[in-house]
Amino acid sequence: MSHPKTPHVVDARYMEPPEPFVQTMEMLDTLKPGEKMLLLLFREPHPLYKVLKQNGHAYETELLADGTFEILIWR
């Protein structure tokens, strides 16, 4: 799945925990320097935010009209 913001997308909107977290961490491992990834969820993943901060990642979250949170993550 691709997206205007980045081709690296995890659409975790209908996934059960812990899949969204596992798939996000797996994709982060494959990113090359300068690349960004996008996580789609119907909630804000505060525990993931904490880990991203600890690992030195930056993120930006946007809430869309249909209730999707788009979380853009980069290093």
Next chain:
Amino acid sequence: MQAMLAFQNAPPFAAPLRFFLTAPLFSLAAGLLLLAGGPDLLASRWTPGLLAATHLITVGFMLQVMLGALIQILPVVAGVNLGDPLRVARWLHAGLSAGALLLAGGFLLGQPAVLSAAALTLGMTIAAFLVVSGRALSGVPTTSPTIRGLKVALVGLAGAVGLGASLALAIAHGWTIPLPALTDLHVGWALGAWAGILLAAIAFVVVPMFQLTPGYPARPSWWFPRLMLGLMLAWALAVYLDSASAIRLIQALAALLGIAFLLLTLRLQMQRRRARADATYRYWQLGLGGAIFALVMMLTATVWPPLADLPGWSAFAGILLLVGGFMSFIIGMLYKIVPFLAWLHLQNQAKPAMPAPNMNKILPEMAMQHQMRAHAAALALLLAAAIQPQWLTRPAGAALALASGWLFFNLLGAALRYRLHLQKLDREAPAA
């Protein structure tokens, strides 16, 4: 990894568990009260026994679980930590439990001193909780409808408990106040501004997550908490101005707002991608049906007020909303939270030779489904008792006590299996 991650943020299991295990004992006590008091209890909404039973459910059961769960989920849904959650849990649980007992005792015994003690205990306990949680939440930016809902719900809790404590003190000391109008306002703040907004704020996260539904649309989710709180403030102003027509209009709008949220949740549930109907889903279906029916009754009574004076009308709507609606939502969530937390804490300490048991082993699905049938039967009997109190109040009380005892038994079973597994871990690998 997810377990490790969530675990870093998770308060110890003992923090929320004490609330979850105590709460069913209060609804059990409400059932026993109906069993002992019989039909006289349902003679009007003002009988001491009914006031005691109602508060055993609202304060003893609902508030107990809601605050215990908040301690647990604030880090997950809002990124907020309460500092020392176990310490907060200890005094909050003690204050709430003592306050609920004193309140029920004060109503039943008609003792002003006991009622005053209840007002002070609950007032001070909730004030302290509001300080702790308000301080933690005030540092968090409002980045989601859930966080806004949590912040607004705390205002609702302050209003509900402030009004309740004032009413209890007024009754205890014989102050002259407009008792029916302020009692209705107290109910509105407790169930609309506090429990209703909190339910919505949590539902925005857990309904899509647990039941794999689409998300709640953003715009109405942002507006719901503020609209509901605004209506409750307007209601308070209308009481102050003594405007009966304004009060009715505001009650109708609040009921409509509640119905809109519940219908939206029902629609999302119909679009869910999880095929299996587990106990949580069924409990939520029951809760949605009960709460929508109750709010439609309230809406109808605002249009045609003589309806509310019909024998049993208020009791029927109240039972539908509390036992049918809120209790069902809460038990449905407990059945997800308790096995998950037990599993999470065990998973964190698991050894390769002794992995954590799966959640269905910790709290079997069949046990939850059977208990839900007992709860539904108790609800049906309670509703029938509202119409025919003479014959059915005692059986309905017995049924509520049974369903609550069963809930306690199920949750205790999960806690014991958790503990047993921990002990096994200690025994099997002491050196690890």
